[in-house]
Amino acid sequence: MARLLHKLSARKVETLNAKGRYGDGGGLYLRIADGGRRSWVFRYLRPASGGHTELGLGPAAGKSRDGLSLAHAREKAEEARMLLRRGIDPAVERKAKDPASTTFGAFADAFLESIKSGFKGKNTHADWKRDLEVRCASIRSKTLQDITTTDVLAVLSPIWLIIPRTARETRSRIERVLSAAKAKGLRSGENPALWRGNLKELLPKAPKSKRHHKAAPYKDVPGIVAALRTKHSGADTAVNLAAEYIMLTAVRTGEARFMRAREINFENKLWTIPAERLKTEDHPEGRPHEVPLCARAVAILRAVMPKGLDSDAYVFAGQWSKDHTKPLGMNAVLHALQKVYPDMTTHGCRSSFRDWAGDETHFPREIAEMALAHKIGDEVEQAYRRGTALKKRRELMEAWGRYVEGESNVVALATAS
Template sequence: MAFKLSARKVETLKEKGRYSDGAGLYLRIADGGRRSWVFRYLRPGGGGQTELGFGPAVGRGKDGLSLADAREKAEAARALLRRGVDPAADRKTAGTGVQTFGEFADDYLESIKAGFKGKNAVADWKRDLEVRCKALRPKLLPDITTNDVLAVLAPIWLAIPRTARETRSRIERVLSAARAKGLRSGENPALWRGNLKELLPKAPKSKRHHKAAPYKEVPGIVAALRTKHSGADTAVNRAAEFIILTAVRTGEARFMRAREIDFEQKLWTIPAARMKTEDHPEGRPHEVPLSARAVAILRAVMPEGLDPDAYVFAGQWCDEHTKPLGHNAVLHALKSVYPAMTTHGCRSSFRDWCGDETNFPREIAEMALAHKVGDEVEQAYRRGTALKKRRELLDAWSRYIEGQSNVVALRA
């Protein structure tokens, strides 16, 4: 930075006025020759322009801060501003133990970042605490109110709801930590229930749409998977085909254990513990009827005498079946033959086929996907016939994949 003053000039200036050294630092000479250093700056958070006095300045025969000392103080003030801290507020709280939100938030992030797992977690926190919370940073911790937090969240609540929710959560954590350290008291102004929940509009839920192949492409996808595992006997390709045939979720197949299979009844029963999903909040077991091809896949991947607790689809390099397939293994197998496909998208392909190419009732297709249909009374009444109809549906799906039929009519 190019400075405008020199030590000699500072000592010899006499006329009343304000003389800039650059970057906010000024030598001010008032009536009677009183000389002082002032630092002019814009308050963080849009608080307008203000100035901070550094004390008397040196002059001929007068003690005071030299130009070098004043520049050092000015640089310290600029460093605070870069962190979003008001130098005047910082001076006010010096020696009192009171901190600004910006100061405490930076220290708090430094103290907890070692526990973060995501590679972008620190950057995300810094973005929220430094950019989203810019208006909060210069405020003293005890002075922050619900209205202050609302001023940060309201402009982004509906525009970028996920980021807004994360920002709110991080503000709450910072203020909770400040209270735990005795730096503020009372209720947390960033609290959700009974506080901000009543003041912010309800943000619409955004639904994630998983990439799915058109169902007309599915027979070709399965054929490609079979070609791959005929050349290299890998469980992952068979698992991918099995998931397509049964229209189950990937996790349900990955963690399938040998004891869950009834080969005589051609039935797979997924335990209630693995069915605690949005559609099965009470965790009911789910019965999956198995087509002939699905049974053939299971017999191919399950060695004779397999332990009942062993995983059916074993992870790589795990001949004892003591570890399941990796989380992304099936996804990679599918993408290697059809890049636009996802594991959950297999279920969408199945559902589209049910609606476009069959006469099976909608509720049968939904029940095949383990979606909750109707109330408990209706579900109990349908239990006897739903399994039979779902078996017919999945057998028809298997035949379609084999290329044996395109349109399926429900038997009267």
């Protein structure tokens, strides 16, 4: 049962003088100490540890002294309760707002509490906590204003070449914490964790780790597609068509999962992927990617898109999203592929296409790479090729579509379940 609020009255607060603690409800207390010293305190359970603690709200007004009135104390108590409802410790939040003494550790903890509700991954909060507590141990006791680029380098240098991905994430999180501190007026000047024009010039270039995705030999692809169609004819699930569409277009799974109806131009048989959905380190920055569609790819789109579909709707809808307001699940396509070919990944479809283009066609390497939305040459070369590449890429994708339709290979496929 909820605790009663407003048990005290202004008159009672003025007349109380015996030593003790008097509750107003909801964690607010009037405390009278030796010598008649009067103060307001807020008692609560700390979100992190679950232990009881008290937060001083200030001196309490009485007959003969200035201080917080009952109404003002109730306002402060309600502010603290609002923070607790968001999972924020009021004491930590107060300390974080003191620019003179706020440490990186105290502010980082409060900041993490304030943003954790927006995390989607189940391990994201734990990863942030590890980086801000363990990786940043050497700067946690430093005040926000005193942290320099040298301090950030001391955190990153020992791990930069050993665990580069973790190091990059740690740098990004330090930068975000310090940016938030500046936004709250707790520090000024340049952010010492900035990458461009700062740490980029001071840290060695970390080697990129190459991940090899399982791919099917391209001779097996027609059989895989045939098996997907057989499964679809029996179950009529859009995920099998999505898997086939991804193989036909050689795109990344996320680019197809989040495809919206407005991106399709049926008249020109063209799909335009917005720049923000592309992998930026591979594709020319800020430029959309045009995907020519073969006849079968167009037929798949017409099959999965209901008549009158809203332009903002997802083309490949999630299993329970009849109105196409939610996309296919992240692993749905992967599972569909592996049911017919266990040693296959969605990214491996791109490798199968690239191997086929290099081994079985006379299309230039640059055209095959551009079909995969990879950067080719410098900006001048990219601009020069932009005018003619679409026509050649259309020829390449139509040839790939015809090859996939061939069904001429013999391959042992997993038994459909």
